[in-house]
Amino acid sequence: xxxxxxxxxGLVKPSETLSLTCTVxxxxxxxxxxxxxxxxxxxxxxxxxxxxxxxxxxxxxxPSLKSRVxxxxxxxxxxxxxxxxxxxxxxxxxxxxxxxxxxxxxTSCPPSIWGQGTLVTxxx
Amino acid sequence: xxxxxxxxxSLSASVGDRVTITCQASQDISxxxxxxxxxxGKAPKLLIYDASNLETGVPSRFSxxxxxxxxxFTISSLQPEDxxxxxxxxxxxxxxxxxxxxxxxxxxx
Numbered sequence: 001x002x003x004x005x006x007x008x009x010g011l012v013k014p015s016e017t018l019s020l021t022c023t024v025x026x027x028x029x030x031x032x033x034x035x036x037x038x039x040x041x042x043x044x045x046x047x048x049x050x051x052x053x054x055x056x057x058x059x060x061x062x063p064s065l066k067s068r069v070x071x072x073x074x075x076x077x078x079x080x081x082x083x084x085x086x087x088x089x090x091x092x093x094x095x096x097x098x099x100x101x102x103x104x105x106x107t108s109c110p111p112s113i114w115g116q117g118t119l120v121t122x123x124x
Numbered sequence: 125x126x127x128x129x130x131x132x133x134s135l136s137a138s139v140g141d142r143v144t145i146t147c148q149a150s151q152d153i154s155x156x157x158x159x160x161x162x163x164x165g166k167a168p169k170l171l172i173y174d175a176s177n178l179e180t181g182v183p184s185r186f187s188x189x190x191x192x193x194x195x196x197f198t199i200s201s202l203q204p205e206d207x208x209x210x211x212x213x214x215x216x217x218x219x220x221x222x223x224x225x226x227x228x229x230x231x232x233x
Binding site for chain 1: 125156158160162166167168169170173179211213215217219220221222223224225226227
């Protein structure tokens with residue numbers, strides 16, 4: 001069964017780059033999912049989709065974050081990553097990595113496998 | 125951008141009650157509408173996909189309906205373990221991406 005686990009610094013300074021990694025276990029990142037994505041949730045608030053990288057290598061980002069976001073895959077480590085540049089306090093959130101079921105064959109498949117989430121605080 | 129609204133923002137109901145949450149899209153999204161349950165401190169869990177399909181392993185007291193712009197999520201008989209926040213989520217293919225509704229917090233009366 002596919003499992004996802006986020007990792008990375010819990011504290012980032014304003015104006016710096018937030019970097020998180022999602023480790024995939026129970027399957028190969030090259031063939032186990034149609035896409036790999038990131039979603040975040042500020043404390044006490046709702047969910048926001050950040051972006052996804054598809055099996056083809058294509059990436060799509062939330063337009064509100066597009067200029068600051070990069071999602072990439074490292075097949076040698078069975079990981080995918082998120083980089084968010086020029087962070088401010090508004091980027092403080094729990095960050096989740098997620099993917100659809102292995103039976104997904106469309107970009108419309110909803111994320112159904114989630115990591116436990118990791119809290120990132122932006123503060124000096 | 126497609127905007128999602130959910131109502132109510134919160135509700136209290138008794139165990140055994142029928143609970144209904146609505147979600148409205150600002151434009152036609154066909155059946156690209158999913159429902160998630162999130163308990164405090166936990167990741168969201170997919171309950172309903174493509175408006176009305178029950179995810180594997182999800183109890184049958186949960187159901188969804190609708191298409192186009194208006195959608196409904198129902199718990200037929202509220203249980204104590206259903207205390208959570210429920211989010212609708214829509215898919216947009218131009219470009220591919222997802223948008224979540226603001227959420228509905230469900231409590232036991």
